[in-house]
Amino acid sequence: MADKKQSSTILNLLVIIIGVVFAFLGIIQLLTGFGLVLPTWLVSVYATLGDPAVLALIGAAAWTTAGIGIWAIIAGIFLFKEEEWAMGQTLVILSLMALNSIPWVIAEFMSGAVNWASLFLWVYLVIALVSVVGFVYLLITSKRYH
Secondary structure, three states: OOOOOOOOHHHHHHHHHHHHHHHHHHHHHHHHHHOOOOOOHHHHHHHOOOHHHHHHHOOOHHHHHHHHHHHHHHHHHHHHOHHHHHHHHHHHHHHHHHHHHHHHHHHHHHOOOOOOOOOHHHHHHHHHHHHHHHHHHHHOOHHHOO
């Protein structure tokens, strides 16, 4: 049996970390969507949303965000084992993360004054960059999984 090359530890860890962040965001969005009381720092972040329709939409989309996060954690763990299915799953997850984060970042920059102190801006900006770079990196190095 031929030995496989070692996978990228940095990418694997980033996929797991971003998976944890996405799962956390999804859970927080679920709590907000169900109207549960959040810590004051999260209440102030979500105060800008205010509109019940927007909060309901976030609650509905939160299931997807949490699911993507959980699957990213699983894929990141199995990337360490050089599983071919984990590489394919990671490509899908990274593309979904990019589709979730890039429009949010673009909308934030197009809104006028960018709030550089916003935690969500930095989270989604990092997720957008890592998902795009990670996707391209996995495509370039995909032969190691075959």
